Amino acid sequence: MRAISRAITAIENASPEAEKLVRELFPHTGRAAIIGITGAPGTGKSTLVDRLAAHYRRSGQSVGIVAIDPTSPFTGGAILGDRIRMQGHALDAGIFIRSMATRGWLGGLAEATAEAALVLDAAGKDVILIETVGVGQDEVDIVRLADCTLVVLVPGMGDDVQNLKAGLMEIADLFVVNKADQPGTDRFERQLRAVLEIVPERDGWRPPVVRTIATENQGVSELAGMIERFGATMQAGGKRSRRRIEHWKQRLVELLHRRLMLRVGRHLDDRQLEVLAAAVAAREKDPFAAVDEVLTKAGIE
């Protein structure tokens, strides 16, 4: 567990060893099932992830959890952390939990998450649960990494299902209505199903709706069963590998970005960037002219 932890830290810090590490691990990856879990704060995602993890452990599978903290470019993390929840699984060597936050401009959160998943995959975890909040571009990117994506909702969040945005609809392979003992659950589920009917099927699959009460462990094994059914459907149609190729297309573009930025960074330190930005803010220089200057210095274009 310590080795996994160190490897992920190296990745988070974009340390020089990280690339070498990922390169070495890479041939040993591709085996784990990656499940993405997303939803707004307060939907009980973390509890659901814990319960799913426990379910997989009971069936003898090893589990890795990557929990993405809402992004803070400043402190990199949640105020109150999630140390408490980790304690529940602390004694189980078959489970590994890691929180991640954003990094600076040299690499993206989606990329760090994908690399952390590679580490857990190479370490032999059977199931990797990636927990993320909301549906910003970060979340959409992260979710592309998953073989199966759960969107967690609760009855009564926002005014009704009309607040569900297209982004959620399009990343969800399964909808989970958690806290299903709350009033309004029936109405909420009915509305959700009505909206789902007008969304086109994707890969021959229409996202089902599963009810859970994660705090009471209700509906969790049904959810796991549905995840498995989704996996079997995708595998049968060759859709899983199609999805993985799409993921790698995106990841290669991100890697290209990082390589290029490292190259530019060698010719542009923070002080020089500051001087250029001040000239632009003062309208002494337009932003495109500033950028052209940098590229010329870096010997590109």
Added chain:
Amino acid sequence: MRAISRAITAIENASPEAEKLVRELFPHTGRAAIIGITGAPGTGKSTLVDRLAAHYRRSGQSVGIVAIDPTSPFTGGAILGDRIRMQGHALDAGIFIRSMATRGWLGGLAEATAEAALVLDAAGKDVILIETVGVGQDEVDIVRLADCTLVVLVPGMGDDVQNLKAGLMEIADLFVVNKADQPGTDRFERQLRAVLEIVPERDGWRPPVVRTIATENQGVSELAGMIERFGATMQAGGKRSRRRIEHWKQRLVELLHRRLMLRVGRHLDDRQLEVLAAAVAAREKDPFAAVDEVLTKAGIE
């Protein structure tokens, strides 16, 4: 209004004229006050933005609104749109409302939003309201553009204030507790203030909490007053220009990214990217080797 609209469309589509356009507009920008409004779905942000806009209009200021749709890389938009809300202001030439969605990998949403704001700024809008959802990296980037950022909360979202993440705390210049007629408002505000006390002051300012009931137009002019007070405080301390320089540092990095990706794109069409991604997904090639191949072909490094 049609000219503004066309200009923003050119930016969204990253069309060849967009850069020329921004370059020409640029010397005429820097005058508008840019206000960012962020918050989870269901917090009533859009209504609040509408009411704020109406407030500024009554005081004789022209207003531009850029509403960022929850990001969908597929359809680029919300299911139900916000056409209805636009109708309320449709006859007022002093107000311009535009929804934006994400773009492809050649440019970011934050960048497109910033450029749309430049267009509105050059068009002479006094106040630009930028409305965005949640706190993914996108939102943080977008918010960096604003001279003043409001975070909109409602009592009872999530279980309590502990669900507020550091990201929100650190981008907020002002907190708005909207729907302040809901039960639990007092308790929620008390908790929020308690959390705010432990957050360090930034730029000599501790984010105040303003209550609103946007649907009934309550608290809106108090909010506008507080925004003005914040602006005066920042202006006095030279903090506004400091913030704008920080914004441009980030924007220049984004522009560099776009330039470099355009260059790479000339040597890597989608079919070639697909072939590389398939090789990586099959573990025939590691992702770093794939990227090195592309850069060599593009004559970089």
